[in-house]
Amino acid sequence: MAFPEKESPSSSSSSRPNASNTESNSRSVSKKDSDAFYLAKTVLKGTAILQAVRGHFRSLSYCDVVFGKETSIELVNIDGDGITHTISEQPIFGTIKDLAVLPWAERFQDQNPKAIEKDMLLVISDSGKLSFLAFSNEMRRFFPLTHVELSAERGNFxxxxxxxxxxxxxxxxxxxxxxxxxxxxxxxxxxxxGVTIDKKILCPPIKDGRLKAESGFTNISGTIWSMCFISEDCYPPNHAQKPVLAVLLNRRGSFYRNELLLLQWNVEEQTIHVVYQYAEAGPLAYHIVEVPHSHGFAFLFRDGDIVLMDFRDVPSHVYRTTVSFSSLEESKSNNAVRIPDIMDEEGMYSFAASALLELRGLNTIEDPMRIDGPVQSDPNYVCSWSWEPGVKTCPRIILSVDSGNVYVIELGFELDAVRVNLSDCIYKGLPSNALVWLENGLLAAIYDMADGVVFGFQGGSLHQKSLIQNIAPILDMCIVDSHDEKDEKIFACSGLASEGSLRAIRSGISVETLLKTGPIYHGVSGTWTAKMKLSDPYHSFVVISFVEQTRVLSVGVSFCDVT
Structure with missing residues (x-):
């Protein structure tokens, strides 16, 4: 007779330790995972430049450029030879949406006599903040003066x-x-x-979401393509400031492709209303750009043409009439366009804005990578531009269109006319993402998927001087160890189409140029460093030996000859 075996105490006790061992092993594994650390090393800093602005960030005597690289900003100086020198590069919290320069003005010196005369950098990112940054020459980096909360949470709807x-x-x-x-x-x-926010106004107001206009009420319902301030003459003392903002709008569900609004803000009364509104179903407009030092002129960059607008006479009564544009097709590079003397019964201008210039038929070119045969070329549009710095009387603007052609427009203001000089194509290349015209006759062109180029602008033409490295986008990459020499390289396929390249990236120690003197020291036979005191942690002097003399340079923010 068979009896089932009974579970002995020893066997039962042996089964329990097995279960406990399993639990302890799982705890140890999870503990090891929680204690695991990962080291991420940046082999090469980001090189893709999405924004570029020019300003006097170190002082008014320096012309600097700031590159926006998605999650970092880089301050560079481009010397007379076109070589780009990095002064500072630092990460920011969030992804950069836009950069702008807050210019210095002499009236700020009256408000704060101790303020340093230099421009500020404005940054907005998906952190939900508007940041005002100033560059510190001592710390060699930007530091925040103030932050303005734009949204309650990180990211923006x-x-x-x-x-x-x-x-x-x-x-x-x-x-x-x-x-x-x-x-x-x-x-x-x-x-x-530094700087503080004095007043703020939302448009449209939160209460009813409507804006007051001459013909009733309107709103901002659609995509905001571009905007710029339309400057007035200098405000007289004790005069209420009423800034005017031009907004280019693509209204949702509207037949008209473009709508232009002029918003005027009465700062004292904290009210904002529409002083001018115009809609058209013509070519799609991409940007509106103010003409500097003109007090009322702006360029409207549309698909296939450029329109020069005159907003100097925008009294409230003009909205009782129909706003129309008088266009002139440019067939030559030099024409004088007369401001239309259209008068109403009261002897006032009945046109709120006058289209003074249209540039049509910019040279087009077929895409060299197109393999589907010849097709009808699309109208050109301006994708980047930059104004000539330091010019007030006859401003010039350099343009890059989507075909890759580069043009220059010069404006001359007379008593009753505007003289416009459109140059021929001065360069043919890639359409640039950003242009920066520098004071020393140089032009920096930034491209999306290729190296940037620093040009020299002389004699009405551009000639290449140096490159601004950009390895983005990286389409493929591999790591190669050359014959067990412990000299690993990363080979990357960068760029796109005709601008594609094979890059070799090697790990090493980068050298950053902090200070540089002019080529005035010839025949150097030796250099030494010296401290002010033996207990000083850093050296204070550089001693340079020549055949017939010895010079001593003090090292600080700049080199100073203290011999």
Whole structure:
């Protein structure tokens, strides 16, 4: 007779330890996972430049350039030979949406006599903040003066401000727009700590979401393509400031492709209303750009043409008439366009804005990579531009269109006419993402998927001087160890189409140029460093030996000959 076996105490006790061992092993594994650390080493810093602005960030005697690289900003100086020198590069919290320059003005010196005369950098990112940054020559980096909360949470919805910046020419007002439906305008005041927000207004107001116009009420319902301030003559003393902001809108569900609004903000009364509104179903407009030092002129960059607008006479009564544009097709490079003398019964201008210039038929070219045969070329549009620095009487603007052609437009203002000089194509290349015209006759062109180029602009033509490295986008990469020499290299396929390249990236120690003197020291036979005191942690002097003399340079923010 068979009996089932009984579970002995020893066997039962042996089964329990097995279960406990399993639990302890799982705990140890999870503990090891929680204690695991990972080291991420950056082999090469980001090189893709999405924004570029020019300003006097170190002092008014320096012309610097700031590159926006998605999650970092880089301050560079481009010397007379076209070589780009990095002064500072630092990460920021968030992804950069837009950069702008807050210019210095002499009136700020009266508000704060101790303030250092230099420009400020404005940054908006998906952190939900508008940051005012100033560069410290001692720390060699930007530091924040103030932050303005634009949204409560990190990131921005399409209808939350934080997408685009606009700064007026006097540095008194800043506008920040959303992708659609909303924008905000800030009034600035200088203080001992830097800059503060004096007043703020949302457009449209939160209460009813409507804007007051001459014909009733309107709103901002659609995509905000571009915006800029339209400057007036210098404000007289004790005069109420009423900044005017031009907004280029693509209204949702509208038959008209473009709508242009002029918004005027009464700072004292804290009201904003529409002083001019125009809609058209013509070519799609991409940008509106103010003409500097003109007090009322702006360029409207449309698909296939360029329109020069005159906003100098925008009294409220003109909206009782129909606004129309008088266009002139440019067939030559030099023409005088007369401002139309259209008078109403009261002897006033009945046109709120006058289209003074249209540039049509910019040279087109077929895509060299197109393999589907010849097709009808699309109209050209301006994708980047830059104004000549330091010019007030006859401003010039350099343009890059999507075909890769580069043009220069020069404006001359007379008593009753505007003289416009459109050059021939001065360069043919890639369409640039950003252009920066420098004071020393150089032009920096930034491209999306290729190396940037520093050009010399002389004699009405561009000639290449140096490159600004950009390895983005990296389509493929591999690591190769050459014959067990412990000299690993990363080979990367970079760029796109005709600008594609094979790059070799090697790990090493980069050298950063902090200070540089002019080529005035010839025949150097030796150099030494010296400290002010033996206990000093750093050296203070550089001793340079020549055949017939010895020079001593003091090292600080700059080299100073103290021999």
């Amino acid at each position: 399409r209808n939350e401000v934080g997408r685009m910046l606009a700064v007026d020419s006097t540095g008194s007002f800043v506008a920040v727009s959303a992708y659609e439906d909303q924008l905000a305008i800030f009034s600035l005041a200088r203080s001992q700590t």
